[in-house]
Every structure is written in structure tokens, then in C-alpha cells.
Amino acid sequence: MAEGDAKPTGGLPDAAALARRLCGRALPGSDFVLPDSDVPTVAALARSGSTEPHPVFAVVESLRNLGFSIADLCALCEFDLADGPLLGELDVEFEQPLRAGARYLSSGTIESYERIPSRRLGVVDRLAFRVTLATPDGAPVAHVRYRWLLPRGRSTP
Amino acid sequence: MTAPTALPAWTGMATNADSLAWAQVLRDDNPLHADPAVAGQSGLGEGLVNPGPAGIAYLMTMLLQAFPGASIRRMQCRFLAPVITPAELVASGTVESRERVAGAEILHVVLELRARGTPAIAARAVVSIPEASP
Numbered sequence: 001m002a003e004g005d006a007k008p009t010g011g012l013p014d015a016a017a018l019a020r021r022l023c024g025r026a027l028p029g030s031d032f033v034l035p036d037s038d039v040p041t042v043a044a045l046a047r048s049g050s051t052e053p054h055p056v057f058a059v060v061e062s063l064r065n066l067g068f069s070i071a072d073l074c075a076l077c078e079f080d081l082a083d084g085p086l087l088g089e090l091d092v093e094f095e096q097p098l099r100a101g102a103r104y105l106s107s108g109t110i111e112s113y114e115r116i117p118s119r120r121l122g123v124v125d126r127l128a129f130r131v132t133l134a135t136p137d138g139a140p141v142a143h144v145r146y147r148w149l150l151p152r153g154r155s156t157p
Numbered sequence: 158m159t160a161p162t163a164l165p166a167w168t169g170m171a172t173n174a175d176s177l178a179w180a181q182v183l184r185d186d187n188p189l190h191a192d193p194a195v196a197g198q199s200g201l202g203e204g205l206v207n208p209g210p211a212g213i214a215y216l217m218t219m220l221l222q223a224f225p226g227a228s229i230r231r232m233q234c235r236f237l238a239p240v241i242t243p244a245e246l247v248a249s250g251t252v253e254s255r256e257r258v259a260g261a262e263i264l265h266v267v268l269e270l271r272a273r274g275t276p277a278i279a280a281r282a283v284v285s286i287p288e289a290s291p
Contacts, residue, residue, distance in 0.1 A: 038182065045178055046214035047169050048221065055221075055229050056214035063183050063210070070185050084189040084199050087209030091233045120200075151199070 012152050013078040015115035015125060022076065027108035027129065028067025031136075036100045057098045058142035059090065062131035065106035077113065077127055079150045088126060089147040095140045098133070104141060105134050111145075115152070122153020164266070167219035167248040171272070176205035176242045183208055189239075202241035209236055212278045216268050219248040220284055224264070230283040237279055240272040247271045250282075262286045 038060075039053050046054045066073060071081040079085065098104070108131035118124040130145040173193075180190035188195040189206040196206050213234055220229060240246070250268040257263070268280040 041178075042182060042214070045175060045182065045211065046218050048214075048218045050221070054214060055217050056210055059210045059213060060183060063185070070183075070187065081186060082188055082195070084187060084195065084201075084206070086189075086206075086239060087236050089233075089235050090209065090213060091231070092213075093231045094229060097228065 012123065015113065018077060018125070019113040022110045022113045022127075025076075025110045027073075027110070027131065029105065029107040029131075030065040030067050031103065031105050032061065032065045033103050034061060034098055034100055039100050053098045053100050055092075055094065055097070058092050058094065058133060059144055061098070061104065061133060062106060062108075062142070062144040065104075065133075066108060066131065067106070073127075073129075074150070077125065077150055079125070079152075083151060086121075086149040086151070087146065088149040089145075091145040093143045095142060098141060103136055105136060105138075107132050107134070118149070118151070118153075121149065121151040123151075125150040125152055162252040164219070164223045164250040164252065167215065167222065167246075169215060169246045169248075171207050171211065171215075171240055171242045171244050171246055173205050173242050175211065176207045179208040179211045183210060196241065201239050204241040204243065207240040207242050207244070207272075209234075212236070212240055212270050212272075213280075215246060216248055216250075216270055216278065216280055216282070219250060219268070220266065220282060223250070224284055224286055227264075227284050227286045230263075230285050232280055232282045234278050234280040237276045238272075240270075240277050244272040245274075247274075257288075260288050262288060 042054050074081045110129045112128040127148045132143050133141045176190050248270045250266050252264050254265045264284040266282045270278040
């Protein structure tokens with residue numbers, strides 16, 4: 001096993017090794033167009049009557065354009081999506097509104113990874129990462145920072 | 158310095174269909190959003206877990222309905238408990254402070270989303286309202 005590999009300890013992957021491997025790692029990101037057809041769908045789900053893209057699209061597009069799936073992101077953390085990751089914290093900052101039909105670039109970085117106790121969930125790993133959405137010429141549109149909770153309490157040997 | 162101002166409460170209902178639809182929009186295959194058995198086994202509750210971004214969307218909608226023409230500059234959210242659908246939702250907010258910056262009124266708002274009467278999201282938002290042209 002190479003240095004930095006997350007050798008299992010007591011049935012759980014080694015959080016310190018995961019942190020060494022993941023912190024600072026760039027997410028692939030992608031090049032995408034905010035689909036016109038999704039605007040009314042998200043407006044209805046958000047209970048908004050607006051015909052403009054809802055601001056939650058910054059969150060939606062940041063997750064849809066990590067450059068890989070949410071399951072892949074969990075797999076990087078040696079976490080099974082079936083064990084149910086949870087959103088712990090989110091911070092979204094807007095530089096300009098998102099426009100339907102416009103092209104954007106997403107990029108991201110894993111900022112931290114740590115194991116914490118949780119009264120309700122047992123052992124939990126906390127993954128922090130950020131995603132920036134920008135125009136094709138590099139002007140930032142939105143910055144989204146996440147803290148996800150990965151419950152490890154059920155991952156007993 | 159003005160006194161804190163409570164915003165009109167926003168109420169709604171999040172259904173199992175909403176959880177499924179949000180997961181589809183987000184391309185999120187987390188079974189907590191789609192399989193009640195998984196959610197039940199997780200100990201989180203009986204039903205489906207509404208994806209977190211849905212709760213953020215409800216709070217954003219509340220702000221934009223309270224301040225037509227405004228834009229949200231920032232929203233910071235802490236997820237206190239998952240929203241298990243079906244659930245009655247109540248969003249509330251208070252404007253804690255106001256300032257004028259470069260032709261806009263900037264509001265600092267404290268927000269909360271409750272589901273089934275339990276706090277689900279605590280949030281702070283910065284909202285920009287353009288000043289009317291003379």
C-alpha cells in the first residue's frame with residue numbers, strides 16, 4: 001500500500017490518510033450551458049413564479065458539473081453513496097446572476113477532510129470543497145462552498 | 158440603526174414527489190432521496206430525505222418574494238436536520254440590519270426553515286435592493 005493510502009482501521013478508512021490524499025485535490029469541473037428547459041422545472045420545485053433562472057441554479061449547476069458524479073465524489077472518499085451523504089453546511093456567493101442558455105465553466109477543489117463525532121449519526125467524516133462557476137472568459141459568477149457529512153457509523157466490520 | 162424587521166412567513170409543502178424531482182434535477186443518486194426503506198434504516202425518519210438544495214431554494218424564494226427586484230448576494234446555510242417528506246414547511250426571516258452601498262440598499266437577513274415544526278436550516282443572507290432611479 002502506497003504512502004497516503006487510506007488503510008482501513010477498525011473497518012473504517014483512515015481519515016488522516018484520506019485527508020492527505022484529498023486536501024487540495026482539484027475537481028475535474030466542466031463546461032456547461034444552463035438549459036432553458038430546466039428554468040421552469042426548477043422554478044416550480046422552488047415554488048417561484050419567476051421566469052428568470054432561480055438563484056438556486058448556482059447550487060444545482062455546481063453539483064451537476066463537478067466533472068464527475070456525486071457517487072464518484074463519495075468513492076474518492078471511500079464512501080458508498082448508498083450510505084447516504086448529507087449536506088452539513090453551504091455558503092453561496094454571487095458575483096452576477098446566471099442566465100438561461102449561457103455557457104459557463106465550473107472548477108473546484110477539495111479543501112479539507114476530517115473525522116468528527118456526531119450524537120445522531122455516530123462517526124462522521126466531514127468533506128469540505130468549493131466550486132466556482134465562471135463565464136468562458138473567466139469572470140466569476142458564483143462561488144459555492146460545501147461541507148458534506150459522510151456517516152461512517154454504519155460502516156462497522 | 159433600525160430595529161430588526163420580521164419578514165412575512167413563507168409556508169409550503171414538500172412531498173415525496175418533490176424529493177424525487179429534486180434528486181433528478183441534481184443528478185443525485187443518493188438513495189435517501191428515493192428509497193424510503195434506506196431513509197428509515199438510516200434513523201433519519203420515515204419518508205424520503207428532501208435534497209438540501211431544495212431547502213435553500215425555498216429560503217431564496219421567500220427572500221425574493223419579500224423583496225421583489227432584489228438579488229441575493231450571499232447565503233450561508235447550516236443544515237440542522239434533514240427535511241423528511243412529506244413535510245409542512247415554514248420559512249421565517251428577520252432583517253437584522255440595512256446599509257446603503259453604491260446605489261443599493263444592502264440587507265442582512267437571518268433565516269430559518271422549519272419542517273414538521275422542527276428547525277431544518279439556519280441561514281444568513283445578504284440581499285441587494287437597487288435604489289429607485291430619481
